[in-house]
Amino acid sequence: MQQQAPAKSYYKFLWERFHRNPVSRWALRGLYLLIFFAVFVDFIANEKPIYCKIDGQHYFPVLKHYAVRLGWSQWESRFITEGWHKQPYQSVLFPPIPYSATFQDIYNRSAVGPFDHQKVKSWRWRHWLGTDMLGRDVAAGMVSGARVAVLVGIVAMSIATLLGLFFGSLAGFFGDSGYKLPFIRLLFLLFGAFAGFFYGFISRAFILEAAGKDGQLFFQLGISVCIIAAFIFVAYLLSRLFEKIAFFKKRIAFPFDLLVMRLIEIMRSIPTLLLLLAIVAIIRKPSILYIMAIIGLIRWTSIAQFLRAELLKIRQLEYIEAARALGFSDWRIIVNHALPNTITPVLITISFGVASSVLLEAFMSFLGIGVAAEEVTWGALLNNARQNFSAWWLAVFPGIAIFFTVVIFNLIGEGLTEAMEVRLD
Numbered sequence: 303m304q305q306q307a308p309a310k311s312y313y314k315f316l317w318e319r320f321h322r323n324p325v326s327r328w329a330l331r332g333l334y335l336l337i338f339f340a341v342f343v344d345f346i347a348n349e350k351p352i353y354c355k356i357d358g359q360h361y362f363p364v365l366k367h368y369a370v371r372l373g374w375s376q377w378e379s380r381f382i383t384e385g386w387h388k389q390p391y392q393s394v395l396f397p398p399i400p401y402s403a404t405f406q407d408i409y410n411r412s413a414v415g416p417f418d419h420q421k422v423k424s425w426r427w428r429h430w431l432g433t434d435m436l437g438r439d440v441a442a443g444m445v446s447g448a449r450v451a452v453l454v455g456i457v458a459m460s461i462a463t464l465l466g467l468f469f470g471s472l473a474g475f476f477g478d479s480g481y482k483l484p485f486i487r488l489l490f491l492l493f494g495a496f497a498g499f500f501y502g503f504i505s506r507a508f509i510l511e512a513a514g515k516d517g518q519l520f521f522q523l524g525i526s527v528c529i530i531a532a533f534i535f536v537a538y539l540l541s542r543l544f545e546k547i548a549f550f551k552k553r554i555a556f557p558f559d560l561l562v563m564r565l566i567e568i569m570r571s572i573p574t575l576l577l578l579l580a581i582v583a584i585i586r587k588p589s590i591l592y593i594m595a596i597i598g599l600i601r602w603t604s605i606a607q608f609l610r611a612e613l614l615k616i617r618q619l620e621y622i623e624a625a626r627a628l629g630f631s632d633w634r635i636i637v638n639h640a641l642p643n644t645i646t647p648v649l650i651t652i653s654f655g656v657a658s659s660v661l662l663e664a665f666m667s668f669l670g671i672g673v674a675a676e677e678v679t680w681g682a683l684l685n686n687a688r689q690n691f692s693a694w695w696l697a698v699f700p701g702i703a704i705f706f707t708v709v710i711f712n713l714i715g716e717g718l719t720e721a722m723e724v725r726l727d
Contacts, residue, residue: 316646319721326717332710339445340452344368347399347442349386354394364397387427400427401439403446403678411437413686413693432695434686438678440695444703447680451707454594454663455656461598463652466605471636473562473606474613479555481632486550487541494537498530511584519585519592562610566603574600578666588674593666597659608651612644646722653715657708664704680704 350363369375409421416432431440513522667681680700687696
């Protein structure tokens with residue numbers, strides 16, 4: 303008797319359908335290439351050698367650079383006083399691009415083009431994509447911009463996904479009447495949240511403003527969040543004491559869906575660019591990390607809405623009712639049963655969200671807002687093109703990189719959409 307083949311899992315089936323599309327395959331390969339540049343940027347574009355031998359000693363400067371940044375090691379004085387291109391090497395292996403994104407070639411300043419005459423000692427040191435106004439290598443900036451693009455997409459959308467999953471799960475699974483709690487607990491939690499916000503943010507406004515100037519805003523924001531969490535936790539403990547009294551045991555429904563949807567409408571009613579400019583204006587010391595966090599905090603609404611719509615359909619299905627009948631808690635049902643069956647459609651929203659995040663970061667960098675002057679991004683390279691309209695390479699190459707990155711993520715999102723349309727088969 304012929305043995306029946308085991309049934310394929312849904313995710314394996316989805317992967318096969320996605321990989322069947324040649325456009326999706328090429329988009330995925332483009333994503334792999336982008337990630338490769340982002341991970342190995344220091345080994346691709348760097349003025350430090352990958353390996354060198356000086357006075358009989360072997361060095362790995364690129365690797366040692368990580369140890370120096372972490373405070374685990376220090377550079378020898380001769381590597382600080384003399385540039386890496388001037389060391390007396392016995393043997394050396396430089397990266398394919400022998401310049402980092404921030405290295406300034408004083409002999410090729412004022413935007414030297416890729417086909418112009420360049421003051422270099424050999425073709426090995428040529429700037430193949432030209433330089434910007436400060437003499438920084440455009441090819442190195444392109445590779446460094448890939449890292450920024452990937453980080454912005456991953457970090458920003460990770461924050462947006464966590465917020466979207468949390469608020470979308472509350473709104474979709476519980477609705478307006480699915481979660482009931484004692485009235486006294488709700489009263490205490492609201493008071494604790496208000497008191498925590500007052501002491502965490504309003505009373506610490508001067509500290510937060512000073513932290514924005516000193517570059518310690520994330521640390522101080524973390525302290526503020528911990529203060530709010532502490533007040534809410536204390537309020538919860540106090541409410542549990544009062545709940546032992548029969549008079550305070552009356553339970554009321556908490557309208558999660560109403561509150562989450564109103565919050566989404568408020569977020570959607572404020573123009574994204576205006577909100578970004580308002581938040582960045584508070585931060586005195588610009589950093590790409592702030593841009594990532596801000597984008598993540600304003601991009602969660604689409605994920606929450608999508609997840610809410612999926613959970614509104616799933617929460618009435620038989621397997622959810624069976625889980626309730628077995629006595630599982632609501633949070634266990636959400637995490638173990640509801641979310642795994644809704645996360646795949648959410649991946650489509652995340653994919654398109656990564657593309658929009660990369661485009662938004664490039665736009666902010668192009669305007670020179672929220673990004674430090676020493677940070678090299680694709681948008682910053684485009685911004686340099688405004689200072690010299692004849693330097694076409696400062697606009698063409700970063701523009702192509704932004705275009706292809708956005709197209710890659712959009713094609714991945716479309717590939718996931720087509721793979722999920724099972725009814726087409």
